[in-house]
Amino acid sequence: MQAKVLFNELLTPDHPEKDVFHIGLETEDALDYLPGDWLMVSAENSPELVELVLQKLELSGDERIELRRLGEMPVREALHYHLELTQLSPAILNKLKRQEGLDDWADRAEMMAYAEGRDIVDLLEAYPQFKGLSFCELLAPLAPRYYSIASAPKAVGDKRVDLVYRKVAFERAERERKGLVTTALSALQSGDVIDVALSKNRNFKLPHALEDALCEPAPIIMVGAGTGIAPFIGFLQEWFLEERCVQNHQAWLFFGETHRDKSHLFETTLAEWETQGLHLRTAFSRDQAHKVYVQDRLWEDRAAVWKLLSDGAFFYLCGDKNQLKVGVESVLLKILQTEGGLDEAAAEALWHDWKKSRRVQFDVY
Ligand SMILES: Cc1cc2nc3c(=O)[nH]c(=O)nc-3n(C[C@H](O)[C@H](O)[C@H](O)COP(=O)(O)OP(=O)(O)OC[C@H]3O[C@@H](n4cnc5c(N)ncnc54)[C@H](O)[C@@H]3O)c2cc1C
Ligand SMILES: NC(=O)c1ccc[n+]([C@@H]2O[C@H](COP(=O)([O-])OP(=O)(O)OC[C@H]3O[C@@H](n4cnc5c(N)ncnc54)[C@H](OP(=O)(O)O)[C@@H]3O)[C@@H](O)[C@H]2O)c1
Structure with a gap:
């Protein structure tokens, strides 16, 4: 479903470390939600990050890859729209452990600790032996992010939904890191349109x-x-x-x-x-x-x-x-x-x- 941005206000203009925003969205059709539900927001990877990954993998970008349920496409397109790059999931480390015999993490806790704050480029820099299309087959499908809804339809109307989000931005290993969805959200202006979906949470209700x-x-x-x-x-x-x-x-x-x-x-x-x-x-x-x-x-x-x-x-x-x-x-x-x-x-x-x-x-x- 598409939602139009009504406002996107930075709530912490004087904070040295964090940018927290309040965004108001409007949909064409009424939304069936209650306070406590979530909104899922999707975004696509930045072209710069995609090019960096292609370069590390020694790929031109035109090579074709088959994605489950989506079919065949150029790998550049797959990395841009369909595969997770900004997050390094423990699942990938687990696959590397099983398929490639990497034995650097004793258990899931060590994998989670390693993954925190790292992205796919960090992994490719740490393990330069991974090259080519076969590595892309290990990548997770690009997933929407969850946000707790910050409005009640009874108060704001059933075509409006608000969120509060903190922009993920930090530097690590001399490279600026930008959260996929919060970076996209923070660039939005009134009138812009984004893809969202509702997700019910029956376990957080008045x-x-x-x-x-x-x-x-x-x-x-x-x-x-x-x-x-x-x-x-x-x-x-x-x-x-x-x-x-x-x-x-x-x-x-x-x-x-x-x-x-x-x-x-x-x-x-x-x-x-x-x-x-x-x-x-x-x-x-x-x-x-x-x-x-x-x-x-x-x-x-x-x-x-x-x-x-x-x-x-x-x-x-x-x-x-x-x-x-x-x-x-x-x-x-x-x-x-x-x-x-x-x-x-x-x-x-x-x-x-x-x-x-x-x-x-x-x-x-
Ligand atoms: C049920 C649920 C409800 C949520 N509700 C909200 C909400 O209301 N508001 C909200 O802002 N978020 C909320 N989140 C978090 C949100 O879903 C995203 O995970 C978050 O916004 C980051 O998404 P992103 O795509 O911008 O960053 P991603 O591209 O997913 O990058 C995040 C990665 O960056 C790393 N990272 C992030 N910050 C730092 C840092 N400071 N230092 C080191 N590493 C870092 C972590 O490794 C993390 O895996 C919720 C999550 C869940 C599961
Ligand atoms: N993984 C990601 O992508 C990502 C990115 C950003 C935020 N988050 C998560 O999003 C959630 C909210 O983040 P946020 O930045 O809005 O707020 P936050 O980092 O949780 O900070 C909010 C307040 O909580 C305080 N706090 C720190 N440790 C605490 C503790 N042990 N007990 C109680 N309060 C504590 C902080 O104090 P001090 O900071 O002064 O100690 C601050 O005053 C957290 O789960 C955070 O980890 C995830």
Whole structure:
């Protein structure tokens, strides 16, 4: 499906390290989505990267290659439109291990660590023995990227969908790296058109939007760091339109970023929602000598957090799947013990039950 760009605003113009954008898109037909769903965005590889790969493989680009389900085409076309170049997946390393006898990575964890931050050109530079068309057969099909939708159709209309994305750009081994989709997104201007597709996420939904017997409004605790704020913009747009939510229940948002004056994403909107009852807690990690993270704020508010949870609150976390998730889960388990009076095993069992029944939901990446 095609979507037209309504606006593409840089939210962090003064940040030295990160460009975070808020993009608004419009489609011709109504979109059947709810806050918590994802939008998949596709892009094509840059001609410069394609030429670099061809050069490393000692190919002219005109050689023909057969791609599964797509048929035969010149390899230049395949690299440009259909094969992953900016990401090095552990799957390729695994294939190299099995097919070519490369034995440089002991297990999947080592492959993942090697792949992080590297692309296909890095691999070809490290292993110059790989040449020719046969290497291209190892490459993964070019995949769309997922983005948490940052709007609610009830608030913005069912032909509009918003995203919050961080542009991937960094230097490594004296070469500038550009994320495939975020680079393409960041170049878009109002009126431009991109390819998108919806992807439902039944595991990240407001309590009243869950598709089962639980579907009643309840208090909500949302925790998001960085672009992890995205789905909560959609949640809160919907929340403040639903009287049964606002009148009867509390909504808490714990938001973490680096600096109050450089990356307080959606500051004005959140301040407006605070006047309507949102409990907002912010953690700006780099505004003081020591790091302060969202889980530190959860701990400071542990009595209120426990009270909300024991009143049936739903708990949501969005953002980094590694450190943030580990840090937040460990503080929550501590709160269940200190405030809830549970021992470690009982706290873990309760947390597990809540995850199973979707009282606790994650959108982490
Ligand atoms: C369920 C889900 C929801 C998501 N929601 C969002 C969202 O709302 N907003 C959002 O911005 N992203 C979101 N993402 C991440 C998004 O899908 C992309 O992975 C991300 O935008 C990068 O895509 P890209 O094509 O620009 O970069 P790619 O071309 O895929 O390149 C990414 C690669 O670059 C490397 N890399 C990236 N940054 C660095 C760095 N700083 N240092 C070293 N190496 C680096 C990594 O190895 C990574 O594999 C989500 C992901 C998932 C799975
Ligand atoms: N692979 C990719 O292509 C790619 C590219 C960019 C982002 N991402 C992922 O996208 C997600 C969001 O990234 P983002 O750049 O918007 O935000 P982010 O890097 O997650 O940073 C947001 C805030 O979280 C803080 N933070 C760091 N470590 C933390 C921890 N252990 N516990 C709690 N908070 C912590 C950061 O603080 P400090 O930074 O000051 O420590 C910052 O204040 C993450 O999953 C990130 O890894 C992936």
